[in-house]
Amino acid sequence: GATGCGADGPGGEVSGELLRSTARLPEPFQVPLPVPPVAEPVRTRGGADVHEVEQRAASQEILPGLKTEVWGYDGRFPGPTFVGRSGHELRLRVRNALAVPTSTHLHGGVQKPEFDGHPTDLVLPSRFPDPRKGHSGKHHGKHSMVKPSEWTVSRAHKEYLYPLEQPATTLWYHDHRMDFSAPQVWRGLAGMFLIHDDEESGLPLPEDARDIPLMICDRAFEEDGSFRYPSLDPSLTEEPGVREKYMEGVTGDVILVNGAPWPELEVSAERYRFRILNASNARRYRLALDPGPREGAAFVQVGSDSGLLGAPRSHEALPVSPAERFDVVVDFGAFPVGSTVRLVNTLGSGGTRDVMRFRVARRPKRGGGAPRVPRRLADFRRLRAEQAVTERQFDFRQQQVDGVPMWTVNGKPYDPGSPLASPRLDTVERWRFTSDFHHPVHVHLAHFQVLARSGKSPLATDVGWKDTVDVRPFEVVDVLVRFSGYRGRYMFHCHNLEHEDMAMMADFRVV
Ligand code: C2O
Numbered sequence: 001g002a003t004g005c006g007a008d009g010p011g012g013e014v015s016g017e018l019l020r021s022t023a024r025l026p027e028p029f030q031v032p033l034p035v036p037p038v039a040e041p042v043r044t045r046g047g048a049d050v051h052e053v054e055q056r057a058a059s060q061e062i063l064p065g066l067k068t069e070v071w072g073y074d075g076r077f078p079g080p081t082f083v084g085r086s087g088h089e090l091r092l093r094v095r096n097a098l099a100v101p102t103s104t105h106l107h108g109g110v111q112k113p114e115f116d117g118h119p120t121d122l123v124l125p126s127r128f129p130d131p132r133k134g135h136s137g138k139h140h141g142k143h144s145m146v147k148p149s150e151w152t153v154s155r156a157h158k159e160y161l162y163p164l165e166q167p168a169t170t171l172w173y174h175d176h177r178m179d180f181s182a183p184q185v186w187r188g189l190a191g192m193f194l195i196h197d198d199e200e201s202g203l204p205l206p207e208d209a210r211d212i213p214l215m216i217c218d219r220a221f222e223e224d225g226s227f228r229y230p231s232l233d234p235s236l237t238e239e240p241g242v243r244e245k246y247m248e249g250v251t252g253d254v255i256l257v258n259g260a261p262w263p264e265l266e267v268s269a270e271r272y273r274f275r276i277l278n279a280s281n282a283r284r285y286r287l288a289l290d291p292g293p294r295e296g297a298a299f300v301q302v303g304s305d306s307g308l309l310g311a312p313r314s315h316e317a318l319p320v321s322p323a324e325r326f327d328v329v330v331d332f333g334a335f336p337v338g339s340t341v342r343l344v345n346t347l348g349s350g351g352t353r354d355v356m357r358f359r360v361a362r363r364p365k366r367g368g369g370a371p372r373v374p375r376r377l378a379d380f381r382r383l384r385a386e387q388a389v390t391e392r393q394f395d396f397r398q399q400q401v402d403g404v405p406m407w408t409v410n411g412k413p414y415d416p417g418s419p420l421a422s423p424r425l426d427t428v429e430r431w432r433f434t435s436d437f438h439h440p441v442h443v444h445l446a447h448f449q450v451l452a453r454s455g456k457s458p459l460a461t462d463v464g465w466k467d468t469v470d471v472r473p474f475e476v477v478d479v480l481v482r483f484s485g486y487r488g489r490y491m492f493h494c495h496n497l498e499h500e501d502m503a504m505m506a507d508f509r510v511v
Pocket residue numbers: 105107174176323442444493495
């Protein structure tokens with residue numbers, strides 16, 4: 001139970017119950033790192049790029065020699081990478097060819113509420129009971145009570161409009177179906193989404209083949225290669241007690257990067273930019289290089305969740321909680337040609353310590369290689385505490401609700417349509433998050449800056465604009481949130497996906 005969280009402080013291994021694979025696992029560093037394909041628009045309409053993607057089941061070789069059924073965007077895990085330009089609208093037509101409802105959320109994106117991928121805003125398969133007609137329970141889950149009037153439904157497909165009126169950044173998209181995000185993301189419904197802008201293009205950062213997304217997540221596999229995941233829907237549960245057992249979250253014993261187990265990437269001895277995303281359901285990482293570089297820092301951070309920093313920050317290690325992104329430059333020129341460098345998770349042990357390996361295979365081409373990261377990056381303004389017009393406190397905690405343990409916000413399990421806050425558009429508020437456990441708190445629409453952790457200065461890795469912050473056990477995290485973009489109903493929640501599915505979510509309404 002959550003009593004383990006004291007020991008599982010910043011130095012502890014996992015929050016969550018470890019699922020062990022029964023499949024034969026490969027030796028690490030045997031599989032080359034895959035890079036998801038960049039999606040091509042099907043057409044351009046009125047200046048907007050129109051993309052189409054189909055959610056479907058497909059068979060993918062993740063563990064060498066075995067087939068895994070994935071539920072993927074275009075049948076891939078990870079899905080294709082969408083690349084947009086700041087200020088240019090991107091329309092994403094999602095077709096749901098799965099057997100289950102979906103909702104697609106662009107995480108970190110600034111879009112109108114109806115395109116935000118709210119959990120109650122479903123794309124139903126063509127034959128699936130309509131939850132507005134009173135079919136709740138078995139098909140639609142019952143961890144959270146959803147009034148029939150709260151559902152919004154599209155049949156088979158939906159077009160999401162993303163204005164991308166936001167600066168260059170590393171986003172991701174993933175499933176957000178009410179009560180079922182954890183199993184559906186575990187099966188593969190996640191991908192990267194990058195935004196570029198002119199300010200970024202003017203900077204000499206590594207690009208193209210040297211700008212690589214690293215979507216890191218853990219999974220467990222059955223003997224036949226299929227994903228292993230315990231059912232968490234009480235109406236579908238075979239084993240009694242499964243819910244309590246996995247209350248803290250589900251973690252696996254296989255670390256995947258871009259969908260490959262402990263892969264290897266051949267690099268030349270020069271700078272690379274990595275868009276690191278923790279797409280795990282519940283696992284936190286503390287990433288480091290082993291060995292470290294002969295000189296300079298392991299990671300030069302250039303961007304956070306929601307954009308480029310004002311100036312680069314050097315780190316020897318990166319704590320990354322679920323849904324956080326780190327945009328970093330690694331200089332392989334600081335390693336001998338012919339050597340190998342491991343990306344390790346210092347919170348893990350054995351198989352969960354290794355993440356991937358880089359093989360420094362060659363010198364860079366003459367005259368090639370990105371120069372040192374410039375001292376100034378983007379126009380970043382720090383918010384000041386005095387700018388906050390309101391202060392609100394949200395407590396993330398496990399609590400009994402009708403005799404059942406639930407993850408709650410301010411003592412309440414998620415109740416869609418009952419917002420816990422109504423911030424005004426174009427204002428800054430101070431939000432204080434408190435917790436009983438590790439809760440990576442994510443706010444939709446609005447981006448924030450971390451002001452303090454338990455009254456002390458934030459972590460070095462808390463810099464920049466963020467949309468997700470790990471609130472550690474018994475910590476008090478103060479953030480300054482800027483509400484801009486659109487009015488309407490959005491949400492914030494814990495991004496431990498099992499906590500999220502066990503109702504640790506709340507709506508807010510921008511007025
Ligand atoms: Cu990445 Cu509401 O989630």
